[in-house]
Amino acid sequence: MIDITSKLPHVGTTIFTTIGQLAREHNAINLSQGFPNFDPDPELLALVSKAYKKEHNQYAPMQGALSLREAISEKIERLYSKHYNPESEITVTAGATQAIFTTIATFIQPKDEVIVIEPAFDCYEPAIALFGGKSVPVPLEGNDFKMNWSTFKSAITPKTKMVIINTPHNPTGTIWSERDMLRLQEILRGTNIILLSDEVYEHIVFDGKLHESAAKYPDLAARSLICASFGKTFHATGWKVGYCAAPKLLMQEFQKVHQFNVFSVHHPLQIALAEYLKYPQHYVNLGGFYQEKRDAFLDAIKDSRFKMVPSEGTYFQLLEYSDITNEKDTVFAEHLIKEYKLASIPVSVFCKGDYEKKFLRFCFAKTNNVLDKAAEILNSI
Numbered sequence: 001m002i003d004i005t006s007k008l009p010h011v012g013t014t015i016f017t018t019i020g021q022l023a024r025e026h027n028a029i030n031l032s033q034g035f036p037n038f039d040p041d042p043e044l045l046a047l048v049s050k051a052y053k054k055e056h057n058q059y060a061p062m063q064g065a066l067s068l069r070e071a072i073s074e075k076i077e078r079l080y081s082k083h084y085n086p087e088s089e090i091t092v093t094a095g096a097t098q099a100i101f102t103t104i105a106t107f108i109q110p111k112d113e114v115i116v117i118e119p120a121f122d123c124y125e126p127a128i129a130l131f132g133g134k135s136v137p138v139p140l141e142g143n144d145f146k147m148n149w150s151t152f153k154s155a156i157t158p159k160t161k162m163v164i165i166n167t168p169h170n171p172t173g174t175i176w177s178e179r180d181m182l183r184l185q186e187i188l189r190g191t192n193i194i195l196l197s198d199e200v201y202e203h204i205v206f207d208g209k210l211h212e213s214a215a216k217y218p219d220l221a222a223r224s225l226i227c228a229s230f231g232k233t234f235h236a237t238g239w240k241v242g243y244c245a246a247p248k249l250l251m252q253e254f255q256k257v258h259q260f261n262v263f264s265v266h267h268p269l270q271i272a273l274a275e276y277l278k279y280p281q282h283y284v285n286l287g288g289f290y291q292e293k294r295d296a297f298l299d300a301i302k303d304s305r306f307k308m309v310p311s312e313g314t315y316f317q318l319l320e321y322s323d324i325t326n327e328k329d330t331v332f333a334e335h336l337i338k339e340y341k342l343a344s345i346p347v348s349v350f351c352k353g354d355y356e357k358k359f360l361r362f363c364f365a366k367t368n369n370v371l372d373k374a375a376e377i378l379n380s381i
């Protein structure tokens with residue numbers, strides 16, 4: 001036997017794996033993990049097949065295929081009026097997870113503090129810990145998960161190296177307004193703090209609202225690494241292709257790490273995505289597509305005993321269950337799988353400390369028949 005010291009002693013199997021397994025064992029409808037149960041557009045799939053046949057089967061350039069970086073740059077400029085130079089300010093990554101990991105690996109040194117807004121997507125904290133950093137959680141407040149900006153401000157210390165934000169937000173389905181972004185910009189102005197802006201759900205925003213990218217705010221953009229995912233946008237989470245956009249100085253450092261970690265990403269997919277991305281209709285209607293699902297799902301469960309505030313973005317809907325039971329969310333989630341055959345994610349797993357609120361997260365990126373069956377179950381509880 002060899003003796004090892006774990007670098008992540010507190011990390012076990014992720015909740016998504018555990019819940020997924022339990023859901024399979026109990027033959028439950030699975031609205032836990034965030035992925036669609038339908039395929040990408042056939043047009044995109046045809047472009048992928050074409051790319052395989054067109055000599056794109058060797059390494060892509062380290063930064064990503066130039067045609068894809070150009071298409072990304074045009075998309076960002078069209079939407080947020082900010083130019084990122086495709087030659088020096090964009091890198092194609094193996095999903096947003098790698099963009100996030102590489103951003104943290106590039107900038108976080110032992111004892112650096114990173115402000116993480118909780119509940120938080122699960123990959124931030126372990127990456128911070130791996131590089132000796134310290135996560136400083138700042139909670140979203142109330143049952144509407146609003147940021148208290150004075151709490152946020154008081155969490156900043158001379159050791160704060162980075163802030164991680166995520167809008168639209170997983171798991172709460174809230175989005176940040178222009179006011180939030182301006183407040184953040186004002187608080188960070190004059191500091192040396194880097195902003196990691198996780199914008200993987202940028203195209204899934206509802207009710208006519210707009211996504212507030214860090215790219216839109218000059219003082220934020222200058223300190224931001226924006227991490228994005230084609231998996232979320234094109235119903236292809238299994239492809240694991242995303243990107244990072246940042247000013248040249250930050251991107252140069254990012255690429256130093258990227259080139260010795262991933263080096264380059266699946267080439268044929270990049271070629272296909274570059275072609276597909278040229279047409280805005282392939283992503284500007286995504287909010288409408290998911291809004292219909294959200295509305296149908298909420299309408300179907302409006303008479304249930306769950307309380308709900310419609311999600312503002314992402315493909316997640318939180319349901320509050322305090323009228324049903326006092327059980328902790330992890331216990332109630334297990335209950336739902338075993339007794340009612342419906343899987344969701346308890347929100348407490350997105351928080352480091354004690355978490356007493358009573359919310360479960362349901363993914364509505366599913367075909368209508370699956371959502372209807374889930375609604376039937378939720379109405380029966």
Ligand SMILES: Cc1ncc(COP(=O)(O)O)c(C=O)c1O
Pocket residue numbers: 034094095096097098121166170198200228229230231232237240241242
């Ligand atoms: C908030 C958030 N960030 C990042 C990711 C990871 O994206 P990808 O699958 O492209 O690695 C996810 C995926 O669920 C997510 O919800």
